[in-house]
Amino acid sequence: MRFVTSSMNSLEPESIGELIADCAGIPSSLQAENLPLPRQIAPPWTVDERCLAQVADLDAYV
Known part of the structure; x- marks a missing residue:
């Protein structure tokens, strides 16, 4: 049985320096x-009483 392997090159930068160079x-x-x-x-979005009521007991679940 023969296995074929191939090397895969990552396109993602591995460091911030590589990212800057790519950009x-x-x-x-x-x-x-x-x-x-x-x-x-x-x-603009504002918080009203209805929004606050939706998360009023959130601490009980966390």
Whole structure:
């Protein structure tokens, strides 16, 4: 019986240095332009009494 093994190369960086080097190698044609952020459409999320009631007894379960 014959076994065939192959080496697999990981595409994930193993260190922050490798990640930075990978990012630095991205061609400028593929990099995002500095476009303005879209304006906020939805109102900001706020906590009301109904939200608080949903987690009122959370400590009992944790």
